Amino acid sequence: MTTQPSSSRSSGRAYGGRSLDERRSKRRAQFVEAGIAVFGRDGFRAATVKSLCREAALTERYFYESFANSEVLFAEVYKTLVKRLEDDVVAAIDAAPLDPEATARAGLHVFFDTMYRQPGTARILLIEIFGISGDIDRLYRETTQNFTRTLQELLGAIFALGEGSGTDARILSTGLVGSTIHIAMYWTINGYRDALDVVVESSLALYVAMARQSQEQILDGEGEV
Amino acid sequence: MTTQPSSSRSSGRAYGGRSLDERRSKRRAQFVEAGIAVFGRDGFRAATVKSLCREAALTERYFYESFANSEVLFAEVYKTLVKRLEDDVVAAIDAAPLDPEATARAGLHVFFDTMYRQPGTARILLIEIFGISGDIDRLYRETTQNFTRTLQELLGAIFALGEGSGTDARILSTGLVGSTIHIAMYWTINGYRDALDVVVESSLALYVAMARQSQEQILDGEGEV
DNA sequence: AGTAAGTGACAATGAGTAATGTCAAATTAC
């Protein structure tokens, strides 16, 4: 109140050769990576702000500079991991042969491979995401909804997944996504006992089966009932 | 040390017309019901020992008489709800016509109907169970494993679910269970938007599709590859 | 009626930790 800083606002000086924005976003990124490590290793519940700071090699002050609380960081971590996985899956699909089954196989392979190689990611995406808060539930819902929608389009185009008697395409897609997620959860939680290929083929079998079933129903003209 | 009670041990007197065992197990049951209510309404994280006692209309002393901590109570609540659901599903299956599809439909109907009528149960069985602790994870794993095994037998008998090329029957069963659970989660978390029958039929369709697929593969002699 | 066991309400303790504050050292800009 007495000493109004003449240099207008603390407008952000360079430090260590970096601008304020650079430093800030670097610290932010450090916390996101730390979150991936800590949430993936210890789980959300056991993660404290201190442990996140320790992992990021930064102090609490900088934590609160970028995140209101650890839940906000978790949301950011989740979004980051989903994005990475999506990019990887899309890349694999683009590189796969132009065959419906091969495309699906390629996508599933990347998915399960990621779950295998990055158990922390698996834990965050498949397990920790649940039951944290209403906001996080919403994030999960939106993410899965989004993914289901994409899958529905893909399946519609690739497999011609249609609606049978009394069923709903969105629910079917949800079920297929759920089967994959659950197989991954199960695989993860049991220490990756089964061979990757078997897991991929088994998961794929459900998609193939559902696609055939739908196709038959369409050919049989059952779709109108 | 000085006043050793002459009446041997505090062997448990009658009180209110009930024996010690009766009173204890009644209180225990009160806490389990309170747990169902509180965990189902507020979630595990938000549930405090105090809130559980308030709901049970008992004091902390009696909480610790039966449970070491709220996690132990949660495990008990979970087991109780699984047991109830299992009993209901079995009863419905027994009452259903002796037709594979009708049997599956009856079981799924009870499952989804329960999730619909008892949102608290749905929340506990489908959402809260995840990420509480290693012990609870283990409980979930064992329970689902058990259920998957049962389902596998049922499917083997009812639908003749076999193994195709490179797939594994257990993983397929896991996937089917996962599809059902996920559809239920989705339905729950979205406020039960879809009609019960559509949900049941859509979920069922995955089982039917998978069963047909397996059967074809067996007929085609693909099981040997 | 009297004594001991059982009960219920609530206080006390203590641990954990989120969030904010302090201060000296490092770095930059003029």
Place this chain on the structure above:
DNA sequence: GTAATTTGACATTACTCATTGTCACTTACT
């Protein structure tokens, strides 16, 4: 070189909540 900014280590505060303890009151048994 000097003052202001930035940083890092750490202290402080404040709060929630699990767990144990206290005490007056109730019930059962003799």
